[in-house]
């Protein structure tokens with residue numbers, strides 16, 4: 230009987246675990262190496278037993294995610310979903326106004342911009358919605374055609390004034406992804422506009438990592454194992470990893486899916502021969518920029534903040550605080566009785582995030598508590614600092630021209646070393662999974 234091929238997956242995030250599933254389904258043996266203590270990567274939440282549900286940074290997904298919903302059905306996870314309101318509150322100079330993606334009324338009554346901008350926004354959205362199939366937010370092979378070198382701000386100004394852009398489109402994009410519209414491809418914002426009308430928003434009750442964990446079932450999972458070296462010779466891939474005790478081990482595979490963030494993939498494959506990893510791929514990995522993220526969460530009284538809201542800053546400036554997101558949660562009081570609270574996640578602006586990432590947790594809370602009222606003056610003074618999540622490589626930036634490069638690299642990928650990660654498109658778990666499935670398919674086509 231023929232030996233089953235063995236594949237190493239380096240990185241147990243959404244991309245790596247989606248690749249693992251595809252490989253396992255096709256009869257491969259799979260070993261997943263993951264540096265941290267759990268699967269899910271950036272989509273992994275933190276858990277604290279004092280709150281109900283005990284889940285922290287809980288990623289959203291929408292009704293237009295395709296692979297995600299296929300997996301939810303396959304694994305019978307429908308009861309894990311919680312639908313969230315898409316309540317976006319845009320704050321312009323201290324004045325809040327609601328903007329709901331599924332409500333025409335909220336657009337027409339949106340007070341921050343003139344009627345002409347609202348009509349321009351609506352017309353542009355409708356135009357893009359007609360191209361919904363092609364303007365696929367997750368697929369660089371489709372987006373490449375629309376990636377004409379212009380940035381999102383240039384695109385937006387064709388249909389609205391600067392003020393309209395700064396209050397309508399910019400906050401919708403930048404509050405979710407943290408980069409500047411000036412720095413990203415117009416194709417990204419066009420795809421977002423094409424998909425967003427009427428979309429429903431969900432979170433998993435226990436965190437999105439459940440999908441990564443289910444996808445990885447059947448693989449050998451090596452947690453707290455950081456891959457430190459990769460060698461390819463005589464058709465074999467040699468993987469060296471360091472475990473939590475610092476012990477190095479080496480193992481041989483037929484091939485490998487590199488599913489780490491781009492800088493790690495670039496470093497680990499830098500010494501491989503050019504015929505294994507070509508120049509285009511090297512350049513693609515080495516030039517990927519990232520926006521860092523810091524999520525600072527607080528427990529606040531239920532009545533003190535809007536519920537299930539995305540409170541976002543308008544304007545072109547980099548604000549001290551960019552976004553506040555509130556989720557309802559219950560905590561137990563001293564007598565064990567449940568009390569309704571909000572878990573409020575505060576995301577500082579770009580400059581503030583870079584500064585705060587260098588500080589201690591205590592200092593991060595103190596500084597964020599000081600800054601947060603710049604966006605929401607009524608943020609309760611007695612908010613209870615709860616948890617901080619740091620993501621130095623949070624948001625890969627889809628610069629103008631990036632989707633075209635990405636499509637080229639996807640076509641060039643070949644065994645025995647392939648790459649996967651959200652940086653092939655944008656920071657979206659669905660995009661990460663698509664890249665993982667594609668990378669696995671490249672290995673499977675050679676048998």
Ligand SMILES: Cc1cc2nc3c(=O)[nH]c(=O)nc-3n(C[C@H](O)[C@H](O)[C@H](O)COP(=O)(O)OP(=O)(O)OC[C@H]3O[C@@H](n4cnc5c(N)ncnc54)[C@H](O)[C@@H]3O)c2cc1C
Nearest residue numbers: 240242243244264270271272289456623650651656657658
């Ligand atoms: C703050 C924030 C909010 C977000 N919100 C949403 C949202 O609401 N909805 C949504 O769909 N997406 C969201 N995203 C994006 C989503 O989290 C990512 O797109 C997705 O998780 C990326 O998956 P990945 O597998 O490509 O990379 P990662 O999740 O980064 O996975 C890579 C894995 O590789 C591991 N690794 C790194 N180096 C090594 C090594 N040497 N050896 C072994 N393992 C290694 C890492 O520990 C990690 O687990 C958000 C991202 C952030 C940062």
